[in-house]
Amino acid sequence: xxxxxxxxxxxxxxxxxxxxxxxxxxxxxxxxxxxGVFFYQDGVMHANEDISIASDxxxxxxxxxxxxxxxxxxxxxCITAAEKRGIACDSIDNxxxxxxxxxxxxxxxxxxxxxxxxxxxx
Amino acid sequence: xxxxxxxxxxxxxxxxxxxxxxxxxxxxxxxxxxxGVFFYQDGVMHANEDISIASDxxxxxxxxxxxxxxxxxxxxxCITAAEKRGIACDSIDNxxxxxxxxxxxxxxxxxxxxxxxxxxxx
Amino acid sequence: xxxxxxxxxxxxxxxxxxxxxxxxDHQDSIVLMDDGCYNLKHSLxxxxxxxxxxxxxxxxxxxxxxxxxxxxxxxxxxxxxSDVVELTFNHKKVITWQ
Amino acid sequence: xxxxxxxxxxxxxxxxxxxxxxxxDHQDSIVLMDDGCYNLKHSLxxxxxxxxxxxxxxxxxxxxxxxxxxxxxxxxxxxxxSDVVELTFNHKKVITWQ
Amino acid sequence: MTSTNQITTPDYPKETGLAIINSKAPFSxxxxxxxxxxxxxxxxFEQKVSLFFQxxxxxxxxxxxxxSLVSIKDYLKTFSAFEFYDIEDIYVCQQSLVNRxxxxxxxxxxxxxxxxxxxxxALNAHQHVLRF
Amino acid sequence: MTSTNQITTPDYPKETGLAIINSKAPFSxxxxxxxxxxxxxxxxFEQKVSLFFQxxxxxxxxxxxxxSLVSIKDYLKTFSAFEFYDIEDIYVCQQSLVNRxxxxxxxxxxxxxxxxxxxxxALNAHQHVLRF
Numbered sequence: 257x258x259x260x261x262x263x264x265x266x267x268x269x270x271x272x273x274x275x276x277x278x279x280x281x282x283x284x285x286x287x288x289x290x291x292g293v294f295f296y297q298d299g300v301m302h303a304n305e306d307i308s309i310a311s312d313x314x315x316x317x318x319x320x321x322x323x324x325x326x327x328x329x330x331x332x333x334c335i336t337a338a339e340k341r342g343i344a345c346d347s348i349d350n351x352x353x354x355x356x357x358x359x360x361x362x363x364x365x366x367x368x369x370x371x372x373x374x375x376x377x378x
Numbered sequence: 379x380x381x382x383x384x385x386x387x388x389x390x391x392x393x394x395x396x397x398x399x400x401x402x403x404x405x406x407x408x409x410x411x412x413x414g415v416f417f418y419q420d421g422v423m424h425a426n427e428d429i430s431i432a433s434d435x436x437x438x439x440x441x442x443x444x445x446x447x448x449x450x451x452x453x454x455x456c457i458t459a460a461e462k463r464g465i466a467c468d469s470i471d472n473x474x475x476x477x478x479x480x481x482x483x484x485x486x487x488x489x490x491x492x493x494x495x496x497x498x499x500x
Numbered sequence: 501x502x503x504x505x506x507x508x509x510x511x512x513x514x515x516x517x518x519x520x521x522x523x524x525d526h527q528d529s530i531v532l533m534d535d536g537c538y539n540l541k542h543s544l545x546x547x548x549x550x551x552x553x554x555x556x557x558x559x560x561x562x563x564x565x566x567x568x569x570x571x572x573x574x575x576x577x578x579x580x581x582s583d584v585v586e587l588t589f590n591h592k593k594v595i596t597w598q
Numbered sequence: 599x600x601x602x603x604x605x606x607x608x609x610x611x612x613x614x615x616x617x618x619x620x621x622x623d624h625q626d627s628i629v630l631m632d633d634g635c636y637n638l639k640h641s642l643x644x645x646x647x648x649x650x651x652x653x654x655x656x657x658x659x660x661x662x663x664x665x666x667x668x669x670x671x672x673x674x675x676x677x678x679x680s681d682v683v684e685l686t687f688n689h690k691k692v693i694t695w696q
Numbered sequence: 697m698t699s700t701n702q703i704t705t706p707d708y709p710k711e712t713g714l715a716i717i718n719s720k721a722p723f724s725x726x727x728x729x730x731x732x733x734x735x736x737x738x739x740x741f742e743q744k745v746s747l748f749f750q751x752x753x754x755x756x757x758x759x760x761x762x763x764s765l766v767s768i769k770d771y772l773k774t775f776s777a778f779e780f781y782d783i784e785d786i787y788v789c790q791q792s793l794v795n796r797x798x799x800x801x802x803x804x805x806x807x808x809x810x811x812x813x814x815x816x817x818a819l820n821a822h823q824h825v826l827r828f
Numbered sequence: 829m830t831s832t833n834q835i836t837t838p839d840y841p842k843e844t845g846l847a848i849i850n851s852k853a854p855f856s857x858x859x860x861x862x863x864x865x866x867x868x869x870x871x872x873f874e875q876k877v878s879l880f881f882q883x884x885x886x887x888x889x890x891x892x893x894x895x896s897l898v899s900i901k902d903y904l905k906t907f908s909a910f911e912f913y914d915i916e917d918i919y920v921c922q923q924s925l926v927n928r929x930x931x932x933x934x935x936x937x938x939x940x941x942x943x944x945x946x947x948x949x950a951l952n953a954h955q956h957v958l959r960f
Contacts (some may be wrong), residue, residue, distance in 0.1 A: 258589050269462050271723055272508065272598070274767050275534055275564075282581040283588075296863055303521075304464035306474070320882065336865070340391050340839040343425035343464075354427070369801050369846055370875060374588050375956040377596040380687050385826065393855055394696070395604070396899050397662075402629055404679040410687075419730055436899050456732070484737040491714055492743060496686050497824040498604075499694040502952060510721055512614050512796055519851065519883050521949040522923065535724045537757070541797040567723060567765040569758055592843060595781045595957045600820060608853055610928055611884045617719065617751045617950045620791065621816040636887070639929040665855060665897040667890055690711060693825045 257291045261372035263365070268307055268316040273292040273299075276378035277319050284327045292330040292368045293320075295357070296337055303333040303357040304343045321356045332360040332368075382410045385487070387419040390429055390438040395421075395424040396498035403471040406449045407478070415442075418459055425455040425479040426465045435483035437457050443478045454490075491496045502527040504591035506584075507536035508598040511544050520597045521548060529557035529591060531584055532576075536597075537565040542573055549575050559583070600625040602689035604682075605634035606696040609642050618695045619646060622673040627655035627689060629682055630674075635696075638670055647673050657681070705774045713744025718753035722772055723795045728756050731828035736774075739781025746820060747778075748783035749768045754792045764821050770800055782812035840918035845952035850885035854904055855895055861903045862960035866908070871907050871913025878949025879910075880951060886924045889934045907936045922945050 260283055266272040271372055273351045283290055288316055302317055333343075333353070344352045353359060369375055382405055388394040389471055417424050424439055431437055433497045455465075455475070465474055475481060491497055502525050510518035517539050520530075532539055537560055539545050548556070559577040561584070572578060579587075588594055600623050604648040609613035615637050618628075627631055635658055637643050646654070670676060675687075688690055716735055720727040731747075738745035749757055758770060763770035778786065786807050793809070794802060800809050810818065821827065848867055852859040863879075870877035881889055888904060895902035910918065918939050925941070926931060932940065932941050942950065 269726065271725070271766070272534060273507075278581045278767075279584060279884065283585045286582060286585050288585065288589075292524070295883070297858070301464065307464035308461050310462075313769050314444075321748050334481075337862075339430050340432075342423065343427035346429045362866060362874065366870055366873045366875055369870075369956055372956075374592045374594060375846075376588060377958050378598070393857070393898070393900050394632060397606075400679045400899075401682060402604060405683045405686075410682050410683060419726070435901050440699070459730075481673070482877065483745055484734060485610060485741065486742055487734065488738055488741045491738075494824075496692060497714075498692045499826050500696070505956075509726075515611050515883055516851070522921070522944045523883075523951055525948055525952065535752075537722050538721065538752070538796070539752070554761070563765045567762050567774050568721075568755065569760040569762075590950075593957055595951075595954060596848070596959060598959075601825075606856075608884050610715075611853070613751055614719065620750075620789070620812045620820055623816055623820065631883075633853050634854065634929070636884070661897045665894050665900070666853075666887065667892040667894075690820075691823060691825055693828060695718070695820075 257289055258359060258373050259291050259372045259374070261368035261375050262293045263375065263377040264293055264295050264299040264302070266378065267298040267301040269309060269313070270284055270298070272378065274314055277316060279376070279378065280329070284323060284329065285365045290327070291372055292332055292364070294360070294365050294368055295331065295333045296365070300333050300338040300341055300343060303338060304350050305354050312323050314318055317354065324356050331357045333357040335359050335361055381409055381413050381494045381496070381499050383413055383490035384414055384415045385497070386417050386421040386424070388500065389420040389423040391431060391435070392420070396436055398420065399438060401498070402451070402499065403445060405499065406445060412449070412451055413494055414454055414486070416482070416487050416490055417453065417455045418487070422455050422460040422463055422465060425460060425475050427474050427476050433439045437479040439476065446478050453479045454486050456478040456485055457481050477480070502592055504528070504587050504594045505530045505538060506594060506596040507532050508534040508596065510535040510538040511542040512538060516597045517542070517544060520595070524556065526555050526576070528586060530559065531579070531587065532560040533564050536570055537561070537570050540565070542569055559587070570579065600690055602626070602639050602685050602692045603628045604692060604694040605637060606632040606694065609640040610636060614652040615640070615642060615694045618693070620640050620691040622654065623651070626656065629637040629677070629685065635659070635666055635668050635676050636673065638663070638668055657685070667682060711821055711823040712745065713822050714738055715746050715748055715753060715819050715825045717748040717750055717825065717827040718756055719751045719827060721752040721755040722761070724766055727828040731826070732771055732774060735783060735825065736777065736781055739783050742782070745783055746818070746822060747783065748787045748815065750789040750792050750815070754788055754796065755796065757788055757804070757807055758798060759801045759803045761803065764813065772803060778804065785818070786819050787815055843953055845878065845953040845954050846891055847878050847880055847957045848883055849880040849957065849959040850888055850930070851883045851959060853884040853887040854893070854944050855898060855900055859960040862902055864906060865959070866915055866958065867915060869907065871915050874914070877915055878919065878954060879915065880919045881945065882921040882924050882947070886928065886930065889920055889936070889939055890930060891933045891935045893935065904935060910936065912923055917950070919947055919950050
């Protein structure tokens, strides 16, 4: 079984994220089992509910949401990196975290890395 | 009259911001009239109320606040750059904006630039 | 095959591509993507093409090069993102140079 | 005096210091700060010191170099941040290379 | 003393306006767009602003680019508004073009290709400089 | 067919664990700290993790640094915990040291200085690679 884990370190308003998204979608379309995407460093900005990307720009977050729903793709956001960037994770309702993301620790990255046959970073 | 305007483009958790702060404080101590600091690009992350910097790390935001209070230093945050980074500015109470910052447009940068005898970017 | 190298930065701006080349093995493959496409015109690429004498598989993502108006070289394979996925599993591991 | 150049990046990692040197005027001054301190050991610095023959004022922020355990050169002035403020107003403008 | 001061006064005109140096390629970061936003605001306030392209920044000027191929909204198209905003001084570093094997074919008119010393002199004619 | 397959099987052991390449200097970005956090988590889960230092990343290993002089909490001190976490394989690129005129004096023990081909071979012994 071809299993893939992906680490994303670029923000939703970075054009580099488009490449990551295109790659992950191509993997899913090819039938690869993408066991999870782990958002780290500035990648955690994706989980900020209040991000407003201009309507004529690439809608990175909406595209991740589409992949998450179509393919049940797990999206993990690193809690330490998120708090550092003002995305509050400590309240019970996590009201500032976009609900398509699972709040995870770095332990989740260990889990993904040991399970995946390939790990790719963007 | 020596007047200085400063542009800060690095985030509160970037070590590069310490250099900017040290410079601005040295200017104030030297009696320079610092007419304003304009936070642009990732610099606007300073205005996010929810940023939590670990207690043993450099407290960039607290230091800006100290300078603002001791020297009545105007701190401007660029609204477009802030919204892009999920720091909501459109509500009347601006509840996510740290109150030491004035929400400004790029027009404020024009004003600072034309008034200042020196413009320094960090 | 050994390692797949994803090169995303301009060698005219940063030292990352040079670092990639210093660990490159003769079984490895390279994919130029994003600003890595600019490296097609860099002297490091000329040296690489001469040095490897065809043993290293060098690829560029067509749309990324075309968006930047970069003419590509005949020694380079033009690929799509689906090919990058295939290369990912044709190699033992992936290193991203960004 | 003309322009004050604040150099904040390592020339071993990025091309920015080279760009700074290409616009450097003989009346200008340089301050190495942050990772710019690493440039003390770069060949571009050797060439610069030879080229300018003492006409360019080259400075490094002592604490920034010392934090990085970089030995500085005798041709370079060791300064503090208050000196950078003074240099700001001794020159007509400031360019930050970051 | 007065005459001595006059002799040392530089013979170039007093520096005015803002110079913006663009040093990043167009499609991988937001620096080019962030610099453009500043340039257009200065233009709309009728303040002098000039644009300089150096290093990988010269890629912002190259003809026949198409961001839509990589799903990027192409801010480079907005460069055609420079004339409307009276942004007339657009300088590009010749050496940066040569290093990158780029021809002097740009997607806007009026770009001035300059040697390093010309580029440096043009920069010096401005009061303030920002670099992105 | 079976024998042919066996002949092409590489003679190095099966790749295991994670290699982390550090490519950034310590005090101007958070990359070094972000990489360290991953290394320590892998260590605490008893997963094999090795650290590679290349390019400006080699500055992270140099002796006698002191972040406190520039008000930076010095994460480099945490490198001394590697032994506790059974992180034993620490490789540094010799060429990167030479280019930067750095001596082979480090603030932790057990650093292996390697030629480019040794460095490359050590990387190849790992199943996954992240770079910061």
